[in-house]
Amino acid sequence: MASEIVVGIDFGTTYSGVSWAVNGGTKTIRLINDWPNPNSTVANSDKVPTKLSYKDGKPHNWGYAVDYREESFRWIKLLLDPKNRIGRTAEAVLTSTKLLGAMNKSAEEVAADYLKMIWEYTKSDIQRVRGDSWASIYTLRCVLTVPAIWSQVAKEKTLKIARMADLPENLSMVTEPEAAALAVLKEKTSEEDGSLEIGDCFVVCDAGGGTVDLISYKICGLDPLQIEECAIGDGGLCGSVYLDQAFERYIKTIVGEEEYKAIKERDKKKMLQEFELSVKRTYSGDDKPYSVDLRGVQDNLDDGIDDDTITLKPSVLQTVFDHVIGQIMRLVEKQIDEAQERGNRVKAILLVGGFGTNRYMHRRLKEAYKRSQIQILQNNGAWSSICRGATMWGLENSPNSTYTKKTVKARLARYSYGLCYSVPFNESKGHLMQDRWRSPTGTWMARNQMGWLIQKGDRLEDGRVMTEQISTPVQVSMFSSGTRAFLQELYYCADDDPPPRREISVKEFCTVNYGIDCGKLWHEESFKDPTSGEKWRHAKFDLMIALDSATLHFVVIYRKKPVAYTKAKYKEEM
Template sequence: MDINNHHHHHHHHHGVYSSLHPTQAVHSLASEVNDANQNRAHLIVGIDFGTVFSSVAFAFVANNEVREDIITEWPGTGTLPKQEIPTVLYYDGHQNVVGWGLDIVDAIGSIGYPKAGVQKVEWFKQRLMLSGNADNDHIEPYLPHGKSEIDVAADYFCKIRQVIHTHLQKTLGEAFRREEKNIHYYLTVPVVCSDAAKAATRAAATQAGLLSSENETQLTFIEGPKATAMYYVKTGLFNWKLADAILIVDCGGGTVDLVAYEVTRENPFALTECTTGSGDSCGSIALSRNFAKMLRAKIRRLSWGDRPGRLFAKCISDFENRIKSDFHNNGQKWSIDVGVEADYPEADIQDGYMSFTNEEILQCFEPVVNRILELVHNQINAIQAHGHQLQNVLIVGGFSASEYLFREIKLRIPSQFQSKVVRPMDSASAIVKGAVMVGIAERVVTHRIAHRHNLSSDYPPSSHQ
């Protein structure tokens, strides 16, 4: 197997490998693993720690069998399987966590609004990513008194750790107790992620007890698009050929991340980064910030003093849960039931509904979508400048559910690529499953070769899909 990249600090040519001959892969794997350590087991946990949603998957590799799974049982979900949970915490006045993810029954009052004295804290990942930046304190939402972004992230990781332990204990039994100390975590990060942000994330994971110490080896950071690429290579969803280029546009809550790969080998299959990755803070929460700003301006016209907290929360949640994904820029007027008795035409409130014009919602979207398209165009230009053949543009991530965003990308991309723009169905779980596949490739096949940055997905057939 050739090694594209000996220099682990040189960041632009990571290969992603996958074998087309699983039987061969098993033999080569068996000999490699046996050389190293007769029955070495591996427990790999992927965490997609997102600004809005997070998810966890794992793989247990022993005796050349792989067991892979995604955690779908979370506190607060009852019997409903959920592949991702909100990245949110609720604190009481003493800075104790009284709710998190979907487990919020003790934090929320009867009308879906935090109980008196309870503070909802979300989007804290964005603050973690800006750790060490001077302007970090001016980002909303504000953190609980006396807690840093590292403390808050640690509280969240601590809750996630408890679920991982419960789940793995139940799934693997005795094997989990044996391997618990050797868990390797693969945690997703944006393409543009400073060393300070990584250090802050590592500190939070350590504080939460995910890591035994801030040791380098137990936690590996992986760029979101790289994990996604690995997943689609392994699942063989696309019929990519030698020299094809694939652009992955990962539209998340906090950031939009773009990386282009080229197929550098077909047998075994290999993908290598062919442009410099790019990204910016133009994810779906940028829309929410724009909407909140417009909403505040509307509410100010009411001159109610401090009464509109619930009205504000109601509008925000309706925007998040309905308008954001349903907006089509088709002239539709949006009405939100705010339960206000009197009419306030100055704030567009009538018959208990607050209304928003198509134009008002469009203004929330436009700057965000324009920035995403600028990033897409820059990547396509770079791909063409290098003479690569662009075969697919994959629009993935939670924000890709926006019909308007997807349509605008399709409409505004150079016409010869319009038919190449695809939005795979399973992209929500692709990233976290891909993170685990990267872990298997790095740990199991190449754990004797230090700091090797190309990814080999030559591993034995999974015994559990």
């Protein structure tokens, strides 16, 4: 059997990262940090900008090679999730949306073109390390990371762009916070300070460019490391790009809307790049003056504008940071409360992701949790932890894996998942008259009743599969030919206590269409409609649902064989 290389890709809003390892021997993870950079004075960077420019309708420059004078796509990831309303008002997203129209391209096409550039460079990196004949020695397995708060539609789009970008068929997804937790906690177990103990609970705050995801884990074992989720994950659209947005709004206010519009696009981009590198990354809440350059802006000494330079007032800068960090702190507090309500004592908050390296965020959280003695930890390599964790996850979850136990032992369901049934009508059970109907068997039934296979907060052991048998009345005769079409819908609900009936909070998750040969259906148990005398048959199906880190697998089984799986059509939220 050919050896395997596992590649972890963190496709981010502002920056992306890649790491890989050979699934054998020491399984040493190599982080790509020598990205093509024509203007660099810094030798290496753990990640590469998620930027792409086009020339004559074809991809031109990507990553660090994109010049600020070029028209380029930025923050394109925010357009992949239909639920994301906030990000669409950002200047960079509006510019990208306008460019999509001008170039007659979709967000998926641009994301796929960018991912293709990353993938080609990754293969050249593997070639440099493993030699020219690597492709005949190794098979490739790829793991893509996605925000935990993303809708299923956005996750499906991610798989679609991966296929468009010619990534390997052997492709999986893992949520960003789970990948980050895997990297950080595994590295902590290799430290010799005994800082991890069985029963310890950690809140992982993955603060990236677009999204902030929170997930909490309890340590169940140390050798090997085993963890399980101990609070229902949460998150929000309050990543560092919203700092850029707030900062740009402030600049517009002091410069004036009309004057700001008149400034050249490349000069605005240069200013935002300076804010990113010289202000955003280093700000620690001090009174130190910060400034950015903006060519073409009129002097206004009262507002700190002089000779194309804008001096930022410490109070204004703090307000900009507090607005976004305040939202993250509320999410952290909610996650800690949730973990403690479930009987866990939180030992530390692990900050990961690009924004997770911010010193001011560390300071604010440290001040907030000083009394409760919860430590705030920022590890080295926090920026690249997601892609390294994705590679680790891929190594553990590979069919070729030599790991006996997976690190993540159990997860908690973020939603309830279920089916909509008709059940025998019973007014004493609260069934409504408007749901009453008469079935072919002559029984009065209540439609729109929910059967919840997974309830929000359920502890789901890794690899656990939920099964449910359903029976559908069909009319077929011994002369029927061809296939009979069936449709099965799966629903979800975000309520803590999902309702027994299909109400407004119960949303359609996905639909599976499948067909069964009429010749097989004719052999099913038959019955007669007592009123019409028509003959019907009971078609029995087993439905199977399995949840892993980022994917829900919904399979329909008929006579012990799968008839529909992973071909689900996911409902896009409006």
